[in-house]
Amino acid sequence: MAVLRDDRIGVRTVDDIIKARQLVRDSAIAQGLSLVDQTKLVTAASEIARNTLVHGGGGYMRLETLNDGTRRGIRLTFSDQGPGIADIALAMKDGYSTAGGLGLGLGGTKRLVNEFDLESEPGKGTKVTILRWR
Amino acid sequence: MERIPILKMGPYLLVTIQVDMHDRVAMTLQDELTQQIVAHHARGVLLDISSVNVVDSFIGRMIGNIAGISRVLDAETVVVGMRPAVAITLVELGMALPGVRTALNVDAGMALLKSAGRIATNGRPAR
Numbered sequence: 001m002a003v004l005r006d007d008r009i010g011v012r013t014v015d016d017i018i019k020a021r022q023l024v025r026d027s028a029i030a031q032g033l034s035l036v037d038q039t040k041l042v043t044a045a046s047e048i049a050r051n052t053l054v055h056g057g058g059g060y061m062r063l064e065t066l067n068d069g070t071r072r073g074i075r076l077t078f079s080d081q082g083p084g085i086a087d088i089a090l091a092m093k094d095g096y097s098t099a100g101g102l103g104l105g106l107g108g109t110k111r112l113v114n115e116f117d118l119e120s121e122p123g124k125g126t127k128v129t130i131l132r133w134r
Numbered sequence: 135m136e137r138i139p140i141l142k143m144g145p146y147l148l149v150t151i152q153v154d155m156h157d158r159v160a161m162t163l164q165d166e167l168t169q170q171i172v173a174h175h176a177r178g179v180l181l182d183i184s185s186v187n188v189v190d191s192f193i194g195r196m197i198g199n200i201a202g203i204s205r206v207l208d209a210e211t212v213v214v215g216m217r218p219a220v221a222i223t224l225v226e227l228g229m230a231l232p233g234v235r236t237a238l239n240v241d242a243g244m245a246l247l248k249s250a251g252r253i254a255t256n257g258r259p260a261r
Contacts, residue, residue, distance in 0.1 A: 014157045021154065021188060039187065039219035043227065046190040094228050108191065108227040 005065040011078065012058040017049045020061050024076065031065055031072045033134050040112040041074060041132040047109045048078045048128050056080025056126055066131075073114075073133040081125040088118055138163045140170050145177040146247055147209075148240075152185045160196045167200060171207045178247035179204050182240055184215025194229045201234045210250045211235065214243035 009023060010016055024045040028038040045061070052059045059080030066073045085091045094107040106128075110116040115131035136159060141148040147170055153159065167179065181200065183189070189197070201211040212235045216224075224230065237243035 018154055018156060025187075036219045036222055039217075039223045040226065042188050043190050043223045046188060046192075047227075050190070050192060108229070111226045111228070112223065 001066055001068040003064050004067055005063070007063045008060055009063075010058070010060050011049050011052045011080075014053070017046060017053065020049045021046050023061075023063060024074070027063060027065055027074055028132075031074055031134055033074070033132065037132060037134070041076075041130075044109045044112040044130055044132075045076055047106075048076070048130065051106070051128070052078045052080045052126075055085075056082030059125070071133045073131055075129065075131045078128045079125065084122040084124055084126055085118070085120040086122050088120060092118070137166070140167060142170075142174055142176075143180075145175070146180060146244070147171065147174065147176045147178070148180045148182070150182040150185070154188065155186070155193055157192060160193060164196055164199055164203070168203050168207070171204055171209050176204075176209045178209055178250065179211040180240065180243050180247065181211060181213045182215050182243075183213060183220075184217065184239075186220065187217060189216075189220050189224055191227065191229055194224060194227075194231060198231060198234060201231075205233075210247055212237050212243040212246050214238065214240050 007023065009020060011020060021042050025038060025042050028041050033041065049061060057080060059078060062077040064075045066075055092106050109130065113130040113132050117129040120126040136153060138149060138151055138159060147167065149167065170176065171179065179200065181197065197213060204211045214237045216236065235246060237246050
């Protein structure tokens with residue numbers, strides 16, 4: 001699979017969440033995603049970026065634009081070195097929140113993308129990868 | 135910091151969100167709108183989100199909060215102009231904005247607010 005573009009931006013402040021949303025939107029347009037798919041991916045990115053900031057204490061977002069020969073897509077990887085997630089299955093459940101939110105973050109975000117992967121180790125950090133194909 | 139203007143139109147307040155909303159801007163809007171509802175004895179709030187292209191769970195929660203707070207203060211909130219792509223995304227995210235009244239555009243939203251004012255639902259005289 002060819003990686004056409006590989007960018008990395010910090011997620012350290014709320015302003016960075018907005019910058020991340022804009023970068024994802026621009027890339028989604030460039031990759032030819034439909035308006036609905038653009039909106040889903042940007043919303044998913046916003047949810048995960050907020051998790052990286054609020055739960056992970058900040059980190060970064062990597063954006064790759066892909067071409068696997070038949071399809072084009074965008075892969076986003078959010079990494080932090082925060083406290084990690086002890087019970088991933090619980091964290092993925094709708095309605096679960098430790099931050100006073102609605103608890104829609106992870107489970108809801110998974111429904112907005114084609115591929116979703118979460119790796120976390122308590123004390124070491126969390127890495128969330130999401131991918132949306134055109 | 136940029137602020138979102140709150141316009142007074144008779145007994146109603148009109149808020150048009152035209153920026154990619156920063157968290158602080160959203161919190162400020164919630165506070166200012168609450169104060170303006172009380173200061174103007176507003177009967178309704180029209181929240182126009184037709185220029186908004188992303189509503190994540192944070193902004194969705196703020197919209198729900200505004201509707202809830204205004205209801206407690208005896209004012210109705212109607213959210214108007216949600217883009218189709220935003221509606222699809224919100225529902226898939228699991229956030230269908232329960233308890234928030236919606237209308238397709240400002241005209242329909244205003245009609246809804248006016249009719250809500252005429253129908254007395256709790257034994258009080260109609261407004």
